[in-house]
Amino acid sequence: MRQATPPLRTRLARTALALAVATVPLSAGAAGQQEDTLSIGYQKGSGLLTVLKAQKTLEKRLAPEGITVRWHEFAAGPQLLEALNAGSIDVGQTGAPPAVFAQAAGADLVYVGAEPNAEETEAVITPADSDLHDVAALKGRKVALQKGSSAHYLLVKTLERAGLSLSDIQPVWLPPADARAAFATGSVDAWAIWDPYLAAIESQDDVRRLADYHGLEPTNSFYEASRPFAEQHPQTLALLRDTVAETGAWANTHKSDMAQLLSGQLGLPEAVVSRWLERNHYGISPMSDDVVRRQQQVADTFRAQGLIPRDVDVASAVWQAPEQQTSTAASAAQP
Template identity: 30%
Template sequence: MKRYSTLLIVLLILSVFTTACANSEKTEGTDAKNKYEGLTVKIGVQGSGGLFGKAREEKWYETEFEKLGVKVEWAEFLSGPPMTEAMASNKLDFAGLGNMPVIAAQAAGIPIKVISQAIDGKNNVAIIVPTNSTIQSLADLKGKKVAVAKGSNAYNFLYRSLDDAGLKDSDLEIIQLQTDEAQPAFESGGVDAWATWDPYITINTLTGKGKVLTDGEQSGILSPSFYIVREEFANKYPELVTLYLKVLNKSLAWEEANQDVALDRYAKERNIPVEVIKGTLTRSKSINIPVSDEISKELQKTADFQFESKNIRKEIEVSTIIDNQYIEAADKEPLK
């Protein structure tokens, strides 16, 4: 009798153990399935069309994210600062923007991570003047009107360039204008110079409306751009950050393999000549690479200058928000 009682106890223990394991596996499976339930990834872009325009048309992001049950939502912006403001209110997860908006966001305490470098920064930002202008050097800007979008990478480039030339912002009249306002002001003579970025540099130089006074390559003041993510999102869904960069790599691979098609497409989107688009891509070639120590140091120079100029309220260490783990993971395992 004792023998049968012992056997019954053993069977009961095994039954409980098996049930517990089954329930555990069921719970884990349910958790994995529900991890992204109701999640919508919000991707910010500056304007429509371009590299992201092709991806949006082909639904490359939607296709990859929906495999995980995640929806994709797009939001268009005119410049970087509004993008970081959207991140601050949890209304945006990913964005591509210039160096100054990144620095301003970190200084303002907006929790973001820099996940890759988007543009090298040598020729994508410049100070341009009308073709018939008598302005030959930065010193000639004294007493002149210069347009710039406050908080943009061009804003930083302008102020650092003036500092190198021994000029103060009070030596000229700096007019804060977004690109849609600055272009007509530049064409009409409402301003004497314009600190801006591409495609506006190329559009104006190739159409004969303007010429470059100085850019990053000439001055040594780089204006790299970056891809960033909302920090909370990255901490919670690191694999989705890597996926975002993988799809971006796919888009860049398409552009590289179909250059003529891409040029024609981008030209039609903006209703401008192919030559202008070709010049734009030369000045602002899109990349998606880890942020090097050299670029990190250049970004720190900008941050230090902006603090000294009281354009940001506190000193920051930019290396603390640079995180290359996602782009390194994306490069190791590209999309099939």
């Protein structure tokens, strides 16, 4: 796992990363001992990871192993996975499309587990006084969105259902903060966005939902890791997965406590966070055949519309936990 290195070694490591996804560098910690670092990427919408960060659960569990946890916040999933591919972080969480775009760009990542997405946590919205009343009316209009985000896929699918494609609208590629400003000033006609940004604007302004995931097959959010990290540190990754699962079980039965905690961590009003949490469900599930099928559908949709440059094979990037590897090896050994 990654650690601070002397300047020369740092430069050499960065050079290696420019050529390929490198193995994790090490450096001397306190008293000349090796101190490993687990680097985690998260977003404002990464509810469980934000809770883990606040409660320091991972720090407590990994400290006896001499492992330090470092947290890195990103505006959206695409930026997070760029950092993962560059070797700046080890693991993270994103919606479904960022992983597809990253795979299509050659990122060497693996899917560690899935989290369900609720029908109302993403939407295409417009001001309440707009003349737009359905997705079909977006033809020729400007729509703000983060390219490669979960909202990107939502917009593609809702346009498809209305008999339109992205070429029929004017996409304005903006990260959430810039998109919020463009929406507020009327520079765009609509905005495709996810929670908690969605909950925030719904709490502060009069907006109209043109579409969400009602009537569409749901996608998943995913916990991803760089493949080199997963191969070198499977036990640490398994511990992270198990800790996320435990935290998810707590979160689903303590949403009031979670709202208070996240409000302080994210700098959002507690009422906004509560609105987001009320329509969400947390946890981590294995990469089942059905989960892989749905993610493959996301990849195939983007490929069919020419939004990614090549085919993506989701199944080839599914991580096998240590216990799965043991089970697979045992099965192969059977006569």
